[in-house]
Amino acid sequence: MPELPEVETVRTGLEDALKGATIKKVELKRANLRFEFPEHFAKKLTGATIESIGRRAKYLLFHLDNCMVLIGHLGMTGRFSVEKPPKTYGKHDHVVFTLTDGRAVIYNDARRFGFMTLSSEKELSENVFLADLGPEPLEKEFSAKYLEIQLLRRSGPIKTVIMGQGLVVGVGNIYASEALFLAKIDPRKPAKKVADNSAELVKAIRxxxxxxIKSGGSSLRDFVQVSGESGYFQHHFNVYGRAGKPCITCHTPIKNLRMAGRSTFYCPHCQK
DNA sequence: CCTTGAACCTGCGGGC
DNA sequence: TGCCCGCAGGTTCAAG
Incomplete structure (x- = not known):
């Protein structure tokens, strides 16, 4: 599910559902997701109360009352649902937290690119997964000036560069194409040469x-309660997934190509 | 340092 | 119906 907007949507839903909830039991249906669970994972979570749920980049941060933080990443296919305990669990239901109020928080992840780990609250910012991340795209630190400086020292194609989480976090494969369309920049253009357009690009990404996020929020309730798939593909994209279809602006067919192994969409007429 | 490509894993849809 | 191929929202690692 996961680019920043989807993770943010999940975060909001989980916080609504889980703020103040206490974990009574933790069940791991397998020894690992993308990585092994940390030592004493279940034990450290059992009895903890969830105080708040935050987000950094595409990571969910469950702040607990025992000075620990559960860090979660959804990978490509990770999903959380909060519901009454089902009679049987699905093939890819890997983690279940049973709450003291009887509800079950189920983490399902077919491809298992997601993972969960723990950090102390104190060492959170030095956590190996969080330490080297770039600024949040919706925060002030992600400014035109900042982006300009970053772009000037990169030689790779702009699309690949903005997807790197060290420069700015949260821009994944879909929204990279979408943002470049909005900013009228050819995804193949070397980052350096886009430095002059930093202000437009910042604006477009935001x-x-x-x-x-706005459109994800509306379908949020469904998302968390049912283990459904609302949100993502109901959203309308200008270029992503529209190869061969007319550009919404000039009607030129949208092109599709592969960059750094990822499919990329752009309008050859509007984006220079 | 930066960039690229492969790897991780499962499911789905298209073509034959 | 079934098999094979390519493809999918992300990140890490090794190597150039």
């Missing part, structure tokens, strides 16, 4: 992400 606009695309904000818009997606």
């Amino acid at each position: 606009a695309v992400l904000k818009d997606a």
Whole structure:
């Protein structure tokens, strides 16, 4: 599910559902997801109360009352649902937290690119997964000036560069294409040469992400309660997944190509 | 340092 | 119906 807007949508839903909830039991249906669970994972979570749920980049941060933080990543296919304990669990239901109020928090992840780990509250910012991340795209630190400086020292194609989480977090494969369309920049253009357009690019990235968060929010309730798939593909994209279809602006067919192993969509006429 | 490509894993849809 | 191929929202690691 996961680019920043989807993770943010999940975060909001989980916080609504789980704030103040206490974990009574932790069940691991297998020894690992992408990584092994940390030592004493279940034990450290059992009895803890969830005080709040935050987000950094595409990571969910469950702040607990025992000075620990459960760090979760959804990978490509990770999903959380909060519901009455089902009679039987699905093939890819890997983690279950049973709450003291009887509800079950189920983490399902077919491809298992997601993972969970723990950090102390104190050492959170030095956590290996969080330490080297770039600024949040919707925060002030992600400014035109900052982006300009970053772009000037990169030689790779702009699309690949903005997807790197060290430069700015949260821009994944879909929204990279979408943001570049909005900013009218060819995804193949060397990052250096886009430095002059930093202000537009910052604006486009923010606009695309904000818009997606907004539309994700409306279908949120369904998302968390049922283990459904609302949100993502109901969203309308300008270029992503629209190869051969007319550009919404000039009607030129949208092109699709592969960059760094990822499919990329752009309008050859509008994006220079 | 930066960039690229392969790897991780499962499911789905298309073509034959 | 079934098999094979390519493809999918992300990140890490090794190597150039």
